[in-house]
Each structure stands twice: as C-alpha cells, then as structure tokens.
C-alpha cells in the first residue's frame with residue numbers, strides 16, 4: 001500500500017477508482033477509508049442521519065476456512081483497498097449514502113418505485129430512439145462518481161493507475177475486472193472468477209444491470225428508464241441485428257457504418273493478458289471497434305429455443321455441488337449455459353453461453369463482451385428468466401448455497417461493486433429491487 005500511495009502522490013496527484021472517485025485520493029487510500037462526504041458536508045451524511053462511517057462494514061470475515069495466503073486485490077472485496085466504508089441507514093444507500101436503495105425514491109427515500117423492462121420490439125419508435133440516445137450519452141460522458149483501475153502488471157502495485165472512464169465504460173470495466181484470472185501465489189488460476197462459473201452468476205449480473213439502469217436514470221433525469229431485453233427464444237437469426245435496432249454487421253464483421261454503435265470502441269480490448277487490468281484504459285487509439293458475426297460460429301449455429309428455456313426452468317435447485325461448471329441439475333448452471341437444459345446432466349454449451357458465442361465477435365470474447373450494448377439486452381433477458389424461476393419456486397436468499405468459489409460465498413460482497421451487496425441478496429423478487437418485466441411471447 002505504501003508503494004501504491006507513494007506512486008499516486010508522486011505521479012498522479014489526486015487520483016480517483018468502480019472505485020468511487022472520492023475514495024481514491026492518496027489520503028483515502030492510505031487510511032483505507034471510503035466514507036465520502038454527502039452534501040451536508042459530513043461523511044456518509046451522518047449529520048443528517050443517513051449513515052455512518054464504520055470499520056469492517058463489509059460482511060466477509062477476513063479469515064475463513066480457505067487457504068488464502070496469496071495476493072489478489074479483489075479477494076475479500078473491498079478489503080484490499082478499504083477497511084472503513086459507509087453503513088447507510090433505513091432506505092438510504094450509495095457509496096456515500098447519498099442515494100436511495102434500489103426500488104426507492106424521493107428525498108427521504110420513503111416512496112417505492114418500480115420501472116418496467118420491455119422487450120425491445122415492444123418499445124415505440126420514440127422510446128427506442130430515446131434508449132439509443134441515452135446510450136450514446138453514456139458512452140461519451142465522463143463518470144463524475146467513478147474511475148477505473150488500470151495496470152500492465154498486476155504483480156506490481158506501484159504500476160496501478162486509476163483513470164477516468166465514461167459511464168458506459170465504467171460498466172464495461174466492472175465486468176472485465178471481475179473476470180480476470182485469480183492471482184494465486186504469483187501464478188494465475190483461470191478456472192474461476194468473481195462473476196461466472198458459480199452461484200454468483202445470476203445475482204452479479206442482476207446488480208450490474210441495476211447499477212447501469214440507475215446511472216442512466218441519473219444521467220438523463222428520466223426516472224422511468226428501464227433497460228429493454230432481447231427475447232431470443234426460437235429466433236432463426238438475430239432479428240434485432242439490423243440498423244434500426246442493435247446494428248447490422250459489415251462483411252468484415254464490424255458493426256455497419258449506418259448503425260447506432262458503428263464507431264464505438266471497446267474498453268480494455270486488444271491486450272488480453274492475464275497480468276493486465278485494462279492497460280489501454282486511457283488510450284483511445286489502442287481500442288478495437290465493436291464487431292459481431294451472428295450465426296457464423298460453427299460451435300453455435302442457432303439460438304436457444306422456447307423449449308430450452310422451459311427445460312431450464314424445471315430445475316428447482318438454485319445451484320448444486322460442486323458449484324462450478326460441472327454442477328448438474330442446477331438452475332444456475334443450466335441458465336449460465338454449461339448444461340443441456342432438458343436432462344440437466346449432459347455438459348455442453350447452451351442458453352446464456354450459447355447466445356454469446358452465437359453473436360460472435362466482441363460478444364464471444366467474454367471478458368470484453370460487456371462493451372457491446374447487445375450485452376445489456378441479452379443479460380436483461382437472462383435476468384427475466386431468473387425472475388421467472390424465483391417466482392415459480394418462491395426463491396429467497398436462503399436458497400443461495402455455501403460454496404468454495406472465490407468471492408461467491410452467500411455473505412461475500414459482489415465484486416467489485418460499491419457499496420457492498422451480498423451475493424445472496426439478489427434472490428428476491430425484482431419488484432423489491434425496483435423493476436419488473438413486461439409479458440412477451442407467453443412469458
């Protein structure tokens with residue numbers, strides 16, 4: 001930590017990190033304190049009774065049964081960076097208790113709020129255009145609240161830099177950062193990450209969408225904004241891959257010049273080295289254009305069917321041992337797409353994973369896939385299926401299992417979000433979190 005701070009002071013002056021910008025000053029990092037002032041001038045809005053700066057607010061015990069004498073900055077999130085964070089009271093939330101909990105609104109956060117997520121083809125032309133203009137704004141507006149972490153060498157803390165990113169790119173980075181291989185005793189473990197291949201998968205992505213939806217609401221002032229979904233069941237091809245919707249591709253596979261996202265470039269693309277964290281973060285020139293090649297990968301020549309979704313929903317157990325890609329008869333593993341959904345035992349590519357590979361290009365490079373806006377629509381539909389399961393089986397946080405995946409314990413914080421949200425807390429009705437889904441094609 002000393003070297004990191006020295007570096008930051010010497011070379012960057014005041015720096016910023018989904019890391020709240022105000023928690024990445026050298027003073028905040030040195031004191032391991034992330035308790036930013038609210039508008040009343042007190043940390044965590046304590047003077048107004050919104051919250052308090054507390055030690056050890058995160059729920060993860062520092063020492064657990066597992067061997068953890070190795071270094072990975074994301075482990076026990078966010079303890080590597082911060083010991084003191086805001087504990088917000090009542091319906092207040094946010095890294096400085098300046099916001100309301102999801103699903104709440106008003107100055108006192110005492111009113112409930114629910115937005116409706118619709119299938120993109122259910123939006124009026126006006127609504128659709130609005131959605132694309134919000135995305136364009138998010139892609140070009142620097143995030144005031146958050147900065148991202150960048151390094152070419154994860155082993156050396158003094159090479160870590162915190163850099164500005166746009167609101168959309170902060171979202172893309174969060175996914176990227178959660179997926180980098182684990183640093184174990186100086187070597188990389190590629191078999192696990194913080195957001196996939198384990199029980200955290202549905203909730204982690206649920207939170208990612210909620211985070212981005214909220215960011216768009218704040219950016220646009222449109223409190224009713226909801227992310228649309230893409231119901232890909234039974235599609236013969238990607239029918240929203242046209243310039244009126246998410247964009248057609250040209251012969252090289254780049255998004256067509258006439259599409260809304262033609263000139264978007266991918267955050268963290270280019271150098272997918274295990275020991276880098278988005279080393280090209282600050283450098284526009286090093287970024288690749290978005291590309292997509294629907295249906296051209298022989299490993300995934302079609303999209304999941306209506307029956308595949310029905311079959312996925314028949315697995316009653318949220319997840320099963322060993323809670324990784326080999327789990328059988330597991331809703332999580334079937335939905336994530338490591339299982340044949342009908343028998344629940346054949347391992348293979350299906351559902352969520354199949355859609356990524358089917359779309360190809362940026363979407364099939366899973367670490368950077370979140371750069372393609374179609375990622376939002378895809379995951380929004382995955383979340384709709386998860387919600388359908390929660391309602392059918394009355395899912396609650398108690399269904400979330402203890403497990404051995406790093407960062408995916410029921411009481412561990414979803415990595416790398418601020419403030420801390422426990423992985424198990426997303427097993428609840430989406431209406432409690434502030435959104436619901438429209439009905440479309442019988443679901």
Ligand SMILES: *[C@@H]1O[C@H](CO)[C@@H](O)[C@H](O)[C@H]1NC(C)=O
Nearest residue numbers: 090091104108109110111112
């Ligand atoms: C929190 O919000 C609920 C509505 O969901 C409201 O009934 C309750 O009074 C609020 N609590 C506080 C402490 O404001």
Ligand SMILES: *[C@@H]1O[C@H](CO)[C@@H](O)[C@H](O)[C@H]1NC(C)=O
Nearest residue numbers: 066067068069070184185186
């Ligand atoms: C890390 O290396 C040390 C020393 O070589 C060894 O004792 C320890 O078991 C290793 N830890 C892990 C998690 O592999």
Ligand SMILES: *[C@@H]1O[C@H](CO)[C@@H](O)[C@H](O)[C@H]1NC(C)=O
Nearest residue numbers: 236237238239240241242248
């Ligand atoms: C999908 O297939 C239909 C019918 O074969 C075709 O008309 C349409 O252009 C295709 N759409 C895309 C985006 O490839």
Ligand SMILES: *[C@@H]1O[C@H](CO)[C@@H](O)[C@H](O)[C@H]1NC(C)=O
Nearest residue numbers: 191192322323324325326404
């Ligand atoms: C899944 O977990 C089991 C039991 O811990 C382990 O033997 C296996 O190697 C794991 N598989 C993968 C792909 O991580």
